[in-house]
Structures are given as C-alpha cells and as structure tokens.
Amino acid sequence: MSGPAPQQRRTAAAKRGLGLLLPVIVAAAGILVWDLAVRLNDIPPYVLPGPFLVLRTLIGDWGVLSDSLLTTLITTLEGFVAAALGGIALALLFNQSKWLNAALFPYAVVLQVTPVIAIAPLLLIYLPQQTAVVVCAWIVGFFPVLSNTALGLNSVDRNLAGLFQLYDASRWQTLRYLQMPAALPFILGGLRIAGGLSLIGAVVAEIAAGSAGAGSGLAYRIAESGYRLNIPRMFAALLLLSVAGIVIYGVLALISHLVLRRWHESALGKDT
Amino acid sequence: MTDFISAGLDSGTSDPAVMLRGVTKVYDSGVMALGPLDLTVKRGEFVSLLGPSGCGKSTALRLIAGLAQPTVGHVELAESTAALGRRIGFVFQEPTLMPWTSVRDNVGLPLKLAHVAAAAARPRIETALAQVGLADFAGLFPRQLSGGMRMRVSLARALVTNPDILLMDEPFAALDEITRFRLNNDLLDLWRALRMTVIFVTHSVFESVYLSERVLVMTARPGRLSAEIRIDTGAPRDDAFRASPAYAGYCRTVSDALAPAYSGASAL
Numbered sequence: 001m002s003g004p005a006p007q008q009r010r011t012a013a014a015k016r017g018l019g020l021l022l023p024v025i026v027a028a029a030g031i032l033v034w035d036l037a038v039r040l041n042d043i044p045p046y047v048l049p050g051p052f053l054v055l056r057t058l059i060g061d062w063g064v065l066s067d068s069l070l071t072t073l074i075t076t077l078e079g080f081v082a083a084a085l086g087g088i089a090l091a092l093l094f095n096q097s098k099w100l101n102a103a104l105f106p107y108a109v110v111l112q113v114t115p116v117i118a119i120a121p122l123l124l125i126y127l128p129q130q131t132a133v134v135v136c137a138w139i140v141g142f143f144p145v146l147s148n149t150a151l152g153l154n155s156v157d158r159n160l161a162g163l164f165q166l167y168d169a170s171r172w173q174t175l176r177y178l179q180m181p182a183a184l185p186f187i188l189g190g191l192r193i194a195g196g197l198s199l200i201g202a203v204v205a206e207i208a209a210g211s212a213g214a215g216s217g218l219a220y221r222i223a224e225s226g227y228r229l230n231i232p233r234m235f236a237a238l239l240l241l242s243v244a245g246i247v248i249y250g251v252l253a254l255i256s257h258l259v260l261r262r263w264h265e266s267a268l269g270k271d272t
Numbered sequence: 273m274t275d276f277i278s279a280g281l282d283s284g285t286s287d288p289a290v291m292l293r294g295v296t297k298v299y300d301s302g303v304m305a306l307g308p309l310d311l312t313v314k315r316g317e318f319v320s321l322l323g324p325s326g327c328g329k330s331t332a333l334r335l336i337a338g339l340a341q342p343t344v345g346h347v348e349l350a351e352s353t354a355a356l357g358r359r360i361g362f363v364f365q366e367p368t369l370m371p372w373t374s375v376r377d378n379v380g381l382p383l384k385l386a387h388v389a390a391a392a393a394r395p396r397i398e399t400a401l402a403q404v405g406l407a408d409f410a411g412l413f414p415r416q417l418s419g420g421m422r423m424r425v426s427l428a429r430a431l432v433t434n435p436d437i438l439l440m441d442e443p444f445a446a447l448d449e450i451t452r453f454r455l456n457n458d459l460l461d462l463w464r465a466l467r468m469t470v471i472f473v474t475h476s477v478f479e480s481v482y483l484s485e486r487v488l489v490m491t492a493r494p495g496r497l498s499a500e501i502r503i504d505t506g507a508p509r510d511d512a513f514r515a516s517p518a519y520a521g522y523c524r525t526v527s528d529a530l531a532p533a534y535s536g537a538s539a540l
Contacts, residue, residue, distance in 0.1 A: 159368040162339045166362055167385040167433075177384070181372045263371045263413055 049232040057232040058239065065221065065233075069240050072202055072217035075130075076248070079137020080198040084191055086138065087145025094146075095153040095179070096171070112143040116201055120208035129209050133217075136205035141194035148190030152183025185264050188256040195248040203241065218244075287350075289315040289437055289469040290336055294345035296494075297331050304494040306331045308345065311488070311497065315350060315436075318463055318470045320480035322526065323490030324533050329473045330365075332495070333439050336471065337362050349437070361430030361468075363440040367422035369414040369429075375401070376410040379428045386433070400432040403462060420451035424458075431462070437469045444479070453514075456483055460509050477530065481522045482509060489529045499529035 031051045037043070038050040045053055058065065090108070094101035116136055123132040156179055164174050206219035218237050225233040260267040296307035306328035313319050321329045334340045335347055337360055349359060369378045377384075379400055383393040401407050404424040414422055423443060430438060444452045460483060463470055474480050480487045481503055489499040503522055507513050 157368065159364045159366060160370065162334075162337075162364075163362065163368060163381075164385065165339055166337055166360065167382045169385045173385055177381070178370070181370065184372070263373075263415060 046229045046231050049235055053232050054235040054239065058236040061233055061236060065218070065237060065240060068216055068218045068221045068237065069244065072199075072206065072219065072241070073244060075133050075202040075206075075217060076137055076199045076244075078134045079141055079201055080195055082134065082138040083141030083194045083198060084145055087142040087190065087194070088149050088187060090142075091146050091149030091153060092175075094150055096175075108143060108146055111139055116140050117204050117208065120205045123205070124209055133202060133205040133209060136208075137198040137201035140201035140204075141198040144193040144197065145187070145190040148186045148193075149183055152186025153179045155186065156182045185256075185260055185266060188252075188259060192249065192252045192256060195252045196245055199241070199245050199248060287315045288312050288348075289317070289350045290471065291348040292332070292335070292345065293348070295332075295335060295342045295347060296344040297328065297335065297340065298343045306335075306493075306495050307342075309496055313469055313471060315469055316467050317486065318460075318484045319472065320484040320487045321471065321473045321490060322477065322480045322487055322530060323475065323495055324492055324530075325475060327490045327493050327533065328495035329490055330441050333362075333441050333471065333473050336360075336437075337439055359436045361433065361435035361438045363423075363426050363430050363438070363443045365442045365445055367414070367419075367426040369422060369425055371414050373413070374410065375406065375412050375414065375417070375425050378414065378425055379410075379432055381429060382433045396432055397428075400428040403431055404428045404458065418451075420447055420455065423447065423455060427455075427459070427462075431466070434466075435468060437471070438463075440470065440472045442473055442475065445474070445476070452479070453511075457510070459483065477523055477526045481519060481526055482514060487526050489526065490533065492533045498533065501526050501529060 035050050035052065038048055049057070090104075094105060116139055119139065120132070120136050123135055126132075127135060153175075160178060160182075161174070164178055169177070202217065203219040206217040207223055210220045210223035218241050221237045222234050222241075225231070225237065257267050290311070290313040292309050292311040294307070295309045295311075297305045299305055309328075309332060311332070321332060323329045331340065335342050336349075338347075339362075370381070376397055380393050380397045383396060388396075398407065398410070401410055404427050406421060406424050406428065409417065409421065409425075414425065417425065426443070444455050447455065456479065459470075462468075472480070472483060484503060487501045487503065488497055489501070490496065491498045501522065505513065505518055505522075507516065507518065513519050
C-alpha cells in the first residue's frame with residue numbers, strides 16, 4: 001500500500017497544527033481579557049493582580065517559590081512511589097488470595113472514599129509533619145493503582161489462560177508471563193491517575209499543616225500569601241502547581257506510550 | 273443407541289489414542305452441554321467432530337485436553353511417546369497469541385513453561401516456524417501479521433512440543449476461503465509428516481470431508497454422536513479431490529446426516 005496522498009497528509013498536518021494552536025489562542029485571549037479587565041477597572045493587586053504582575057512576581061520571588069516547588073515535588077514523588085508500589089503489591093496479594101481480598105478490600109475503599117482533607121489533620125497529630133504529608137499523598141494515589149492493577153490481573157484472555165493450564169504453568173509462571181503483561185496497560189493507566197492525585201494529596205496535607213507551622217511547600221506558600229494579602233504571589237504559586245501537575249501527567253503519559261508502543265492498541269496509530 | 277455409535281467404537285479399538293466413555297458435561301448453570309458421549313480415536317487418525325453451534329463439540333475438545341472435567345464418565349488418553357511428556361497441542365478458534373511479545377516467544381511459550389533452556393528451545397522454535405512456513409517472521413509482533421499468519425503461529429505453538437494429539441477447535445472458521453484452503457492443505461501435509469492424531473472440530477461439512485478419515489456427526493445440545501462417515505478415498509486430498517464427484521457425494525452424505533441436528537433445534 002502506498003502512503004496517503006500528499007494533499008491528505010497536508011490536511012492531517014494542518015489539523016494537528018490547529019489542535020496545538022487552539023489552546024494557545026484560548027490562553028492568549030484569556031490573558032488579554034484578564035489584563036484588560038484589571039487595567040480598565042483599576043482593580044487593585046490585592047484583589048486581582050494582572051497577568052504581567054503575576055509573571056513579575058514569579059520571576060522576582062523565584063528563590064522562595066522554586067524551593068517550595070522542590071519541596072512539594074519531592075513530597076509528591078514520595079507519595080506517588082509509595083502509592084505505585086503499595087497499590088501494585090496489594091493488588092498482587094489480593095489476586096493470589098481471595099480471602100485476603102475479601103477481608104481487606106472494603107477498607108481500601110473506605111480509605112478512598114473518606115475525603116483526605118478530613119483525614120489530614122488527624123495524621124498531622126499522630127505523625128511527624130513530613131511523614132503525614134507523604135502519607136496523605138499515598139492515600140489519595142494508591143487506590144487507582146490498586147483497582148486498575150486488580151482489574152488488569154483479572155482481564156486475561158480466557159483461552160490464553162486455558163493454554164497456560166494445558167501446559168501445566170505454575171501460579172508464578174501464569175502471573176509472570178500472562179497476568180502481569182496483560183495488566184500492564186491497566187497499571188500504567190492507574191499510575192497516570194495516581195500521579196495527579198499524589199500532587200493533590202500533597203497540597204491538601206500542606207494546606208492542613210500550614211496553620212500548624214513548619215511547612216515550606218507551594219501550598220504552604222499559597223496559604224501564607226493569603227494571610228499576608230500577597231495575592232500576586234498566591235497566583236504565581238498556583239501557576240507553578242498547575243504546571244507541575246501538567247508536567248507530571250505528561251511524563252507519565254509519555255512513559256506509558258513508550259512502554260506500550262510495540263503492541264497495545266492505545267499506543268498504535270490508526271493505520272497500523 | 274444406534275449402529276453408528278458402536279461402529280465408532282469398533283473402528284478405534286485396535287490402537288486408541290483417545291477414549292471417551294459415557295462422558296456427560298453439565299454446566300454450573302444446570303445446562304446439559306454434552307452427552308452421554310462415547311468416542312474412540314485411533315492413534316494417528318484424523319477425525320472431525322461436526323455439529324451445529326452450541327452442540328458441545330468444543331466442550332468435548334476441552335474435556336479431552338483436560339481443560340474441563342466431565343460431570344459423569346471418563347476420558348482416557350494413551351501413553352505419550354512425546355519426549356517432552358506434553359502429549360496434547362491445542363489450537364483455538366482465535367489465534368490466542370500474546371500481543372505483547374514476538375512470534376518467536378509466542379511459539380516458544382510451551383517450552384518456556386516446561387523450563388526448557390533458551391538454547392535448547394531455539395532450534396525447536398525455528399523448526400516449528402518452518403513447518404508452518406513462517407521461518408522469516410520470528411521477530412515480528414502478532415499485530416503485524418495477517419489473520420492467516422496468526423493462525424499459523426498458533427499452529428506452530430501447538431507443534432513445538434511434538435504432541436501426539438493435536439486438538440483443533442474450529443481453527444480456520446474466521447479466515448477467508450483461499451487462506452482456509454491453503455491452511456487445510458498445509459495441515460494435511462503436517463499430519464502426514466508428523467503422524468499425529470488430529471481431532472478437528474468444525475461446523476463446515478466441506479472442511480470435515482476434505483480433511484478427515486472419519487467424520488463424526490453430533491446432534492444438537494446436549495451433543496451425542498448421531499452418525500459416523502468414513503471418507504475412504506484413495507485419491508490424494510488436493511484441489512482435484514475438491515472438484516471430484518466423490519467429494520460431492522461425501523458432502524451430500526454428511527449433510528444428510530447433519531440435517532436432523534438442525535431441524536430438531538428450532539431455536540437455532
């Protein structure tokens with residue numbers, strides 16, 4: 001088969017370009033409207049700072065903000081790794097023992113449906129602050145990994161499972177050569193959700209800890225700036241948090257694509 | 273019981289590879305899927321199980337493979353002569369390949385599960401791939417192959433352990449006709465070369481007549497044997513046979529034997 005006609009290819013490229021361009025146009029328009037609204041109405045910066053003031057603050061306060069960003073990212077990463085390892089390990093245990101599954105799964109759900117913002121103050125009482133923050137990130141992040149991994153381990157093709165049975169595969173062989181690879185796309189999907197949630201968990205815990213004192217993460221900066229009516233810095237910190245969330249999602253999506261690109265539908269082009 | 277069934281028993285008693293004795297299968301749902309079924313297949317024989325959809329012919333195959341246990345009765349297999357002790361190869365209706373790994377690793381799976389060292393497995397995998405005409409495709413992934421080629425990979429995987437018995441569950445049903453004819457011919461060549469016992473489940477009258485030495489016709493659910501037709505042709509099985517009056521005659525006989533299974537089941 002020959003490739004698509006040049007004209008078709010041009011149209012496809014144009015569509016892709018437009019797909020990237022449209023969000024940029026929306027962002028530019030939003031910033032413009034924001035700026036005009038602030039200027040024309042003479043809104044003071046402690047109520048709503050203009051976009052360029054936020055940018056200036058971001059650059060001016062970079063020393064403080066970058067330290068806070070690093071703190072929050074490390075917390076998020078620790079929570080994420082704990083969530084990933086804990087979620088996958090728990091799913092494997094549940095998969096191997098249906099009694100363990102029956103006994104413990106309800107509590108995993110309880111942990112998931114109880115709002116973390118309500119658990120965070122308790123954790124801060126019983127645990128050292130840094131540990132409490134990581135535990136919060138873990139609590140929010142581990143459930144999607146657990147439930148996706150569990151789903152994946154049970155989503156094995158019935159005939160392939162029969163084939164493993166026919167060749168007297170051991171439990172370990174079935175897990176290693178059949179269930180784990182079959183579950184991989186599900187696990188990666190769970191990790192993608194967990195990445196963003198870990199950031200949310202870290203932020204929630206930092207905010208809860210904020211009034212207690214010793215924090216220095218981005219969320220703490222936001223709370224602190226709020227008390228001091230330093231609204232431009234609040235916006236700058238918020239901007240950094242959004243960007244961090246987008247980057248985390250992007251990195252995890254890229255990893256997922258690279259791991260699956262050789263075989264899984266989600267990573268294949270329409271024509272292959 | 274009809275004469276057909278006792279004939280089915282007699283024909284295999286000399287050197288049986290597979291024997292089913294009064295086998296019945298009732299699903300957990302209470303549906304009676306199969307039986308009672310008595311069946312004997314001779315060592316080295318090519319037998320087709322022919323019947324309407326849902327008559328339990330696939331269930332019979334799973335019972336023989338040990339993938340399910342009969343509710344009543346028992347399944348006996350002859351002692352294996354295979355060096356690896358793996359006497360059964362199974363080909364499903366779908367290629368049933370692992371999409372995450374190469375053709376080579378898919379074919380080598382039974383050896384890996386039997387803890388055969390990679391160095392020892394390699395030549396056997398290559399032999400199996402060569403047998404199905406895919407020697408040059410070992411490094412590709414299943415998605416890069418056509419439906420017919422995937423089925424060949426599935427066949428190579430079943431052959432890689434040198435099984436005594438090859439069980440095939442409507443393996444070519446989803447393929448186009450030309451591909452199916454080609455695979456039929458290749459399968460016959462392999463059967464003659466490797467002297468396996470083949471039990472081939474199909475709902476195609478034409479395919480069963482073309483391939484087998486013996487066609488066993490099953491009733492609608494719960495499936496029992498209703499007729500046995502020997503395809504005693506001296507002619508080689510090739511395109512000329514497919515066009516011959518003898519072939520047409522056998523197809524007519526088998527169709528007539530199959531017809532009651534369809535008329536009895538108004539729901540189908």
